[in-house]
Amino acid sequence: MTTAIRSQVIPVSDLDAAKAVYTALYGDPHTDTPYYVGYDAGGFEVSLTPGDVSGGPVAYTDVEDLDGAREKLLAAGATERDAPRQVAPGARVCVLLDKDGNAIGLRGE
Structure with missing residues (x-):
């Protein structure tokens, strides 16, 4: 399994307030929509999404086979927080939890 953390x-609970802070840090976003604001932080994607903040930020590991990586982690004892879902053409994401409740994001096809 080839992996790399890229995003x-x-x-955030208030997208406009968060956008002001992260724009001060990273400059103007490359994507600015009501549901996603994305910044290029030296080749690393930092994005803001409105929603439930209780789970905290999630780092997403790029994997070649999302379903295979997910199954391998579930078999090792991870649990599912967010089932796989399509986020862009050719890109799906899911979030698993380790035994301590730490989020593991996967992004792949």
Whole structure:
């Protein structure tokens, strides 16, 4: 399994307020929509999404086979927080939890 952490998604309760802070840090976002604001942080994607902030930010590991990586982690004792879902053409994500409740994001096809 080839893996690389290439993005972090930060849930926010007030997108405009968060956007002001992260724009001050990273400059203007490359994507600015009501449901996703994305920044290029030196080749690493930092994004803001409105939603439930209780789970905290999630770092997403890029994997070649999302379903295979997910099954391998579930077999090792991870549990599912968010089932796989399509987020863009050719890209799906899911979030698993380790035994301590830490989020493990997977992004792949």
